[in-house]
Amino acid sequence: MAITIKDVARLADVAPSTVSRVIANNPRISEKTKKKVREAMTELGYHPNFIARSLANQSTQVLGLVMPGSTSTFSQNPFFPTVLRGLSEGAHKEQYALQMSTGQTEEEIYEGIVQMVQGGRVDGIVLLYSRVEDRVMNYLRERDFPFVMIGKPYKYAEEITHVDNDNFRATKEVTEHLLNLGHTCIGFIGGDLNLVVTVERLLGYEKALGEAGLELHDDYIIHEEFLREGGREAINELMQLEEPPTALVVADDLMALGVLNTLDEMGITVPDDISIVSFNNVLLAEMSRPPLTSVDINIFKLGNEAAKNLIQKIKDPLEPVKRIIVPHCIVERQSCTRKR
Structure with missing residues (x-):
């Protein structure tokens, strides 16, 4: 017989609604209660049905990622795997998955994002870049679809949540x-x-x-x-x-x-x-x-902050626009010397 939320609630001595909120990582639930519920879930071998939850909440629990170019560029430059680790960790904490755009040209990438959004495949989008001119950004703004940018927007900087360095x-x-x-x-x-x-x-x-x-x-x-x-x-x-x-x-x-x-x-x-x-x-x-x-x-923090702030925006559409500046530092090694 399948273990249910009610079984977990009974063992943890809480209401079934509390178990649901713990699964959703609701910040209003105390850490003590979360610990008790999670221990009950582990003891009973209970695993949440995220597909059913997504259907009930009209949420996919997926974030879409848009690259600045083809997937071949992504695979060659170490910046992208590093920023992806940060995004992945930030998403995992809130039980979100990631889906990357896979187009080889700007047109293919744009069409892929339209399909993501209109097909209801993702709850929000992270743009891993900021362009001077960008059809994807304009499309997301026109549809009022949740998104954040890694990089300073060329336009509408006061209207778009973005994570950047100075x-x-x-x-x-x-x-x-x-x-x-x-x-x-x-x-x-x-x-x-x-x-x-x-x-x-x-x-x-x-x-x-x-x-x-x-x-x-x-x-x-x-x-x-x-x-x-x-x-x-x-x-x-x-x-x-x-x-x-x-x-x-x-x-x-x-x-x-x-x-x-x-x-x-x-x-x-x-x-x-x-x-x-x-x-x-x-x-x-x-x-x-x-x-x-x-x-x-x-780079890791750029990705992590982007995921965290997008999820906040998805959960609360009234979340204020933010500009998050990640600090930088110069690491001196052996490639510079005084002019001779």
């Missing part, structure tokens, strides 16, 4: 770090200019140079994909200049790895010939040769 400030700080080491010819390798994170980091770099009284050289600014190949292409272009930079701000560790590999093939030594600072502080920054000075943006 990318302007972080890039200004690392550029100043290179300036303090005596470098005046500093290049910038950024990602897609349609991504707000690229725009914010470029502005921080430009601000630091401006405050130092240095002229901005357009030839020193290259934009490529956040991939190792992007770093390779960018550094090939920069090193062909008549006066190449002596230091670089690279917007992503994976791109920086491509830069390091290519410089090694050219016989150019880091940091003796050129200093490099990058972003994300993923494991490959520590494992590269030389180990990279990198900005730790706490």
